[in-house]
Amino acid sequence: GSGSKAGAPVKLLVFGAPEELGAYRTLIDAYQTARPGERVQLIEASDRKDLLARLATSVAGGAPPDVFLMNYRFYGQFAAKGVVEPLDDRIAASSVLDPADYYPVAMEAFRWDGAQLCLPQNVSSLAVYYNRTLFTRFGVPEPVAGWTWNDLVGTATLMTRDDRGLVIKGTEAEGAARLPAVHGLGVEPSIIRLAPLVWSNGGEIVDDPQQPTRLALESPEAREALRNLIDLRLAYGVVPSDAEVEAEDDESRFLNGRLAMLMTSRRATTNFRTVTGFEWDVAPLPVYRQQVGVLHSDAYCMTRGSRNKDAAWRFMEYAMGEEGQRIIAATGRTVPSHVEVSRSPAFLDPDQPPRNSQVFLDAIPTVRALPTVSTWPEIEDLSYGILENAVHRGDKLDDVIRELDTKSRPMFARGEDG
Amino acid sequence: MLTPYLVGLLVLVLLPALVTLGMAFTDYDLLRPPSWAGLDNFTALVDDPIFRVALLNSVVFALVAVPLRVLLALGLALLLHRRAPGVGTARTVALLPTAVPEIAYGLLWLWLFNPLYGPINQLLRVGGEHGLTALGRTPPQWLTDPTSARAGIILMSLFTVGETFVVLLAARRALPRDVYEMAAVEDATGWDVFRRITLPLMAPVLALLAVRDAVASLHFTFVPAFVVTDGGPPPYATTYLSLFVYQTGFEYLRYGYAAAATLVMMLLTLAAVLVQWRLIRRYRRFYQL
Amino acid sequence: MSGLVLDGVSAAYRDTTVLHEVRLTVSRGELLVVLGPSGAGKSTVLRVVAGLEPVTAGRVHIAGRDVTEARPGRRNVSMVFQSYALFPHLTVVENIAFGLEVRDTPRGEARQRARAAAETVGCAGLLDRRPGQLSGGERQRVALARALVREPDVFLLDEPLSNLDLALRAEMRAELRALHDRIGATMVHVTHDQTEALVLADRIAVLRDGRVEQVGTPDEIWRTPASTFVARFVGSPAMNLLPADGPLRPGGEAPTLPDEPLEIGFRPEAVILDAAEGTPATVDRVEVIGEDAYAYLTLSAGQPVVARVPAVRRPERGATVRLDVRWADTHLFHVASGRRCDP
Amino acid sequence: MSGLVLDGVSAAYRDTTVLHEVRLTVSRGELLVVLGPSGAGKSTVLRVVAGLEPVTAGRVHIAGRDVTEARPGRRNVSMVFQSYALFPHLTVVENIAFGLEVRDTPRGEARQRARAAAETVGCAGLLDRRPGQLSGGERQRVALARALVREPDVFLLDEPLSNLDLALRAEMRAELRALHDRIGATMVHVTHDQTEALVLADRIAVLRDGRVEQVGTPDEIWRTPASTFVARFVGSPAMNLLPADGPLRPGGEAPTLPDEPLEIGFRPEAVILDAAEGTPATVDRVEVIGEDAYAYLTLSAGQPVVARVPAVRRPERGATVRLDVRWADTHLFHVASGRRCDP
Amino acid sequence: MRGRTRGPSPLPERAARLWRTLGAAFVILVFVPPLLLLVAGSLTEPGLPPAPTPQLVPDPLSTTGYERALDLGGLLRASLNSVLVAVVAVPLSVLVASLAGFALARLAPRVTAVVVAASLVALMVPATALFVPRFAIFRFLGLTDTLVPLIAPALLGTSPLYVLVYYLAFRALPAELYDACLVEDLSPLRTWWRVGLPLVRPVTAGLTALTFVLTWSNFLDPLIYVYDRNLFTLPLALRSLSLLDPTNFPVFLAGAVIATVPALVVFALAQRRFLHHGD
């Protein structure tokens, strides 16, 4: 049924670190103030795993939340299994919501079998955060738009310094006479980081983006991008070793001023805004042949089993509306999916670092989405392990590519796509 | 008197377990109604390399950690069951790690194990140069080297023997005293007393705890693997069955498949318990009063 | 050479001292019976000797060695506990063989000797039972066998026969005596059974409130009790005690009595009933025990007296009798100290 | 009216039957002593009456009610366990008051009565101790007090005095008797102490291997033992048994003997030593027990005979004596069945 | 007859005592450091890069971690919920476990064998296998998003293990004690209360402490059954703190200390009873 039970609050399931959850609480408070009588209950999971476990048990147990927030890379399994309520009719009927107000690439990512299942809350993309102060100190030119992968590697090499400030190559094994005090670059060896590089080089991640059946990285373009990524550690020694990462992950390393550049999404901004000791900014991703970004987007999805759909929809309308978007954008965490809001000071506020937030907006026209096959989470976990080993242990490229292919095939085979 | 327990046992454990195990024969993703799959899940398990690794990890863990844990707890209980200066403190202290909530405990070790800044390696590096130990070796790379990571999880589990320790201590202290006096008069050596009196008299409790530990080894690998190592170092060095089940069931939504793995896991523990039972059988006569 | 010496031993549980400077010397090969009322400290004496209870003063020597600080196992004693202390998880034969096996006697031989010991105490048919499946007396016999299977310097037997029937007890007594004679073992034996004490003992030590009241041969204890306590404690019914200047004047040649308050004591067996000229008394009650009967009398002055008579010639209840004793059969005690007075 | 009836009761532990169709009737207010060798089944009889052990056949009636199926608590008995079964966590007074308090006697009254009972058994000074801090005899007395504090239909006392010294035992015996007379309680009392049995019992039941061998007054048991077993079991040293056509021909008027193998029995007390014309025997050994001595003799034909003599007139070891008995003091038994033969 | 008293014997073995003291010292040396480090870590200033050398006393000493932990994690509210759950669940659990253990020790061997076997099977069931069906049961009863599902395991004695431990403890008591109770017409319940429980007091104290810790640190149940932030228990609050970035480690450790302290207090109280009992 879709009749709203009076009084029952809308249950919204999200995950995030304590500060992020704080942002959602602000949103809900604002909503409840703006719409007296409406009530929203925030169900907090601490990370994606928790959220998945809760969502799955509650759906199976017959008491799902009304709305949940989910990344497009992971919503496939819910979409495929009919858990998510299609929203086309409601969108059509809505006087508040106009799909045209939003970046199409994000909206598109949440279409499944031709139906709009969820409403994207943000459209973030990858960027290169860099420590301006360090660049200034060592006299290395800052990254500029249109820089190439080779520029990135070169810059990173120049920025990898020991504690005396001398350029050093961090490839020696643990226990070498000198260790880098500053690393040139931090990048996670995952598909989502690799993908834009491959695409930029003209390659593909999967055989068929619409109906993927395997990871296909054997094309020369993909191989090159992959090899370059892997070489960062053992050939160039510009990224921290695995032990160093365990000791201090890249984000903290950047925060502590010991990482010159970090390739990550908009998500890190909130955290970096706490930095006081140095100045930082963002630069676009380096390019091989053409500028390509990768889509990061989370969306509000309504569960099919919700007993409170109308109220849930009203909340979604609010959260997706300008005001809702602005509140979330103010946390710095997201790039709003609402075109207007994303161009407003709520996002581009020059007083808040990064000064160059425009980089994220500039990337939007170039972003591509990863496949949304329902078994994608498994595939990502699998490839992460393989890539991590490749980077830190130096596995042979052919083996890596073959392993990625063979091991992911059964997962693709089990998957369903929209 | 038994009723509340029986109700709890049936409603909270046995029936739910039965339902879940029933799912082992279905294709169930938690989201759509289950559909009958026969033995498909099991055949898939046989071919699943991750499952095999997880199984192996779990078995190795159980084989190493369980005897160590029980022996450690027994040693502590026997060492600390009588009064001497410091014993009271030692008893409390031996329980402390058990008192730390599981999740906090996991994260504490995440820090302790930190290869560069973790206190353990910092300690190991004392006296050495350039990040090496005094012996000129590289300290263990707890979180990045598969063997060290496995050893680390075993080490973690060794500090939480408080439960076993408490039960054994209570059991030891409940043993009749005149029997020990008798043994003292007979000049039985410590070893004889242990082997001929303490061990057989505590056999039922020990057997129970060993069985429990073997069974629970599947559980207490979960939080460390979940929180500390996340199943890594890659690919699956510390992916234990418990984590495998959790991941396939709740992250990849292959509940039926996870149930099948659970069933296999339970059958294995059952087998382990039966084997243990056989081993302890020679003490079984002591069970009858 | 002395088998066991307690040299001014005191012992306490928490703050209550239960043994006060106990001095005892048991020669090698001697059998000492410790007698005393319940709670007198008999078991404590044995526990001190075994090293299960620390002394608070004094020294303990076993076979010439000072063992005061030695741990129990180093004292080479074997013990029957009053509570038996059988190992609940071991069978009878395992219980008996325990002491041998932990002393590295080969298993076969240990079992062999255990079986023999079980035979001696008459529980050869129970070898594979566990203590929980035995009757009280059977348990006690197993405990005894366990002590007897070894040949230690000192045997400590804490009421080892209390739960046995008379016949078995007599048999066990004989076995103990035989064992004692055979291996010349030093034995300390706590018992409540007079017969046992008198028959078995080389010497008897009477304990009272943790103090040794008298040590002597059975004959000495019986015939020259050192105090009214010993006099009344040994023998049942107890010795009659009356004021020396009281209603009953014994017959025969009177000794010269010192000039202080005295008591005379005489055993029921010494009373002559229906003497021609005796003190009159009324019969309160008559107990028949087999061939003997004990007449409980009250003198006209009110004092109670017990007399043993043959059961067939026992007086009627309520009858008046005349009773007499001979000076030769009496004991004299100082009233003030309760000690014996040998004029 | 009968206080307790065992009507053909059998009982077994696992597969071993330990009681075989035991028939016993104890009148209300009667005190029955159960005698028997160790392992005969005495404790089992008590446990069956208390309902702690199921019967495999037969019925149990208490105070006229058939209680065979009743649970222990419903039988209204109180019991002293051979092993005391004191509650280790309760103090002496709490142990004693336990039975009262759980029966909802007001606490004050229960404590009051418990204190009185403790007084009776002489452990009034130990009220606040725990069993672990008591000597063996003290524990036994507490167990006794716990049983005596109530007034049940039947008292079941399993060797309640075995760990007490003689004096105390005599005192307790008197207390038991007094209690018994006062409240007219039915009592079943297991003991190994002959004196206790003979003094205390209204009737004695002799048990042998789970079968009742004889039931009778102490006098009957003593004077007309129904079988050689009873004859030898009651009395210590045991009755002498010799072939009727053997070396010793009693003096006095001989009865007419049936024409089958017989044994004659006579107690040590009946033996006349140094009779003018008696059977010659050598003295093997003499035991002195207070005023009495027991001479262990061997007839020239090899049979052993025990004789009681006054200690002062005991023969020397190795001496040759002539002994005699009177026909009037002898008992006759069929050799084949062991049963008494009254010609 | 057996068992002069329970507990260890006070043999005057000085050497043995010395060894035990040495052993105890060793135990202390091994077990204390992780916890000291926990405390030390919690007192470190958050946001600083990790120190390159071990520091037992952090420099600078700071309580910021605690302030932020209380603030971010809602630890106060969560503690309250945890206390609420523990106050109901722990006594209930001990009650259920001891009653069940007692019943097992007194019932016919056949019944006992069945229940013991079932308990062992129950021990084998991994928690993950129970989430979904239990969720359905609790939803059916309308109990999701209340604290009841967190208390419910008390019906099991928290862990069947505890029932079995009680069972063994009660069974080890001398049979005559139960006989004496039978003769005194005690109902099983009163035998349990007046004789059984007092005699296994050390077991009760130990199991109470363990039950408390298990209940207190129960993390998976609230994760699944509790939605309302106001019903979060401490482990769940900690869980969210655990996702702070590594430089905020002190905040998390502070949370861990806060969560650990009550468990320590309970242990300290309980150990008086069960560890020093009868020394």
Ligand SMILES: Nc1ncnc2c1ncn2[C@@H]1O[C@H](COP(=O)(O)OP(=O)(O)OP(=O)(O)O)[C@@H](O)[C@H]1O
């Ligand atoms: N739990 C048991 N299991 C098996 N056999 C037993 C058990 N208890 C007693 N018996 C056996 O039953 C017989 C009778 O035992 P019971 O305890 O009644 O003897 P009793 O006459 O009281 O002996 P005692 O004088 O030695 O106490 C004995 O042979 C004994 O070995």
Ligand SMILES: Nc1ncnc2c1ncn2[C@@H]1O[C@H](COP(=O)(O)OP(=O)(O)OP(=O)(O)O)[C@@H](O)[C@H]1O
């Ligand atoms: N563990 C103890 N704690 C305190 N007092 C004790 C303890 N054991 C014994 N006692 C007390 O010490 C005294 C002597 O006890 P002991 O056991 O030596 O007596 P006993 O002579 O053997 O008596 P019984 O003949 O009754 O066995 C008694 O008064 C007893 O109450």
Ligand SMILES: [Mg+2]
């Ligand atoms: Mg004693």
Ligand SMILES: [Mg+2]
């Ligand atoms: Mg008996």
